[in-house]
Amino acid sequence: MKLSGSITVRLGTKALRLVRARARAQKVSTSDVVRALIEAELEPRASVSALELSRAWVGAIRDANIAPGEKARETLEAWNPDRR
Secondary structure, X not given: OOOOOOOOOOOOHHHHHHHHHHHHHHOOOHXXXXXXXXXXXXXXXXXXXXXXXXXXXXXXXXOOOOOOOHHHHHHHHHOOOOOO
16 A cells, blocks of 8 residues: 555544554554554445345235235234244
């Protein structure tokens, strides 16, 4: 990785202690730890997939007694995925 600039960061006692401890544990410099933390924080967050948003409604109703449409929607609203 090519570095293109520098900044000075002043840390409180606790934060400095934690950064130094992580650097020792990872066997890297404190600058590497701070750089990785900043880059991780500034990276765009992964968005939630459509499957994760609709997981509760994914599937099919296999019941001949339930007509498609309004009745199926009512049944789905009352459905509980926990079949224990």
